[in-house]
Amino acid sequence: MTKQFTVAIIGGGIGGLTLAAGLLKRNIPVTIYEAAPLFQEVGLGLSIGPAAHRALPLIEPALRRIYDSLITTHADSPGFERFRETWCEVVTPDDQVLMELKARPSGQTTVRRADFLDALVALIPPERAEFGKRLVRLVEGDEGVRLEFEDGTTAHADVVIGCDGIRSTVKRFVLSEEEHARATPRYSGMYGYRTVLDMPDMVAAVGEHRARVTTLYLGKGVYGVSYPIARAQQANVGLYVLRKEWEGEEWVRPAGKEDLRRDFAHLGGFVQGLVDHMPDSQQWAIFEHPSISTYARSRVAILGDAAHASTPHMGAGAGQAIEDAHVLVELLGDPRVMRARDVVAAFKAYDAVRRPRSQRVVTSSKEQADLLCLCLDGVGADEDKLRGAFEERLRWLWDGDVVGEVERDPVMLGFSSRQDERLELARTLGATHTVTTAAVADRGQSLADVVREVTGVWAPR
């Protein structure tokens, strides 16, 4: 049956386009309003972890086909096929390999962000997107939501989903004025240098093995990351520095070789090689999003960086937007959600299942920076503790699978009435990898508690 509501998506980044593709697949009428004159992304690398990778085909099978057709893996470098399931190797400041971290089954997969976005755009019929539409205000009335744009035009939708990034305008509508004032993005205490090197330059910088295998370079107060992209014809490089203060309003500022050399002077030969080969570079302040109390209000919700922009230290920001999109398309596509008022209930369920995990990514990603900079409380530079911490901190992000939990032991749900319906819902939500066992443990609740809580807010009136 045709849905009796329309959806406006504000912002066409990875989150907005993924969501749109999934909603269109479920025949839900969607219009994307994008502030820029066209969909666009910068050309740097993007890697998506196993949980988001698993979510892609559940949103729309074409998404996974697209992603997989664009990926670079370690196996793109002849002779390095044995690293197919490897996420990265972790290297100490004196250039010793501390550990190899596996992320089965896909290992490290990266795409050029711009290539992925271009391919996503091809899934969206042109009449579903309007450009040059910078949202400035939302007004909710009995008949839905009025969208007001900077160019003086307006539009109408029954429900709105803000995918408008870390400086979200839609967030302003979702939060109270006081909370919004507290929820502006904040400097995370770290800045970085980023570049893409052609593979011959990368090999000259760090040697064949380091150039071909994704690497985390540990250092006191600093760290680095490099991974092959573009079918191993290039490598993405990021070098990050802990620094409490960031002066000025700009998020990016010019920097020179002498800044790079000063920041990384105490690291080993690999990082010195990277510094030598990096062009004079800009410093990028890394911002993050303080936790907020809700991702939805009435007929309006927020997704991706608009809700929970994270530092990049776990490579999980876009993956979290993808997981958000998966939950929303499952909920809005559910046959019990037919009218806008059903969507209000679905948005509450979305908020209940997505907020704990995505906010944990934000805090965990920041701690990950401390881990990489050898200053995480209780771990420091202790090699045994470092090994344990890497495994533990990434497993919950990658491996959570409540579907498996539920299938193995449905009795643990412990429902005596409507169990089939609740189980089905748990499976639907679980398939999103959002109610992970780790997220459950984090809240100090049992899986049954969480599912009960979710189903409690779920039932459409």
Ligand SMILES: Cc1cc2nc3c(=O)[nH]c(=O)nc-3n(C[C@H](O)[C@H](O)[C@H](O)COP(=O)(O)OP(=O)(O)OC[C@H]3O[C@@H](n4cnc5c(N)ncnc54)[C@H](O)[C@@H]3O)c2cc1C
């Ligand atoms: C250095 C760095 C490295 C990263 N590496 C990774 C990685 O390896 N893996 C990973 O998963 N994540 C990574 N991330 C995070 C990832 O880039 C983001 O989490 C992700 O791109 C967020 O997508 P989004 O669609 O929510 O927002 P965005 O990509 O910011 O898209 C927002 C869109 O909304 C539009 N917009 C904004 N305001 C309005 C308005 N008022 N009206 C209409 N349109 C509007 C914008 O033009 C834009 O198109 C990294 C981030 C950084 C900074």
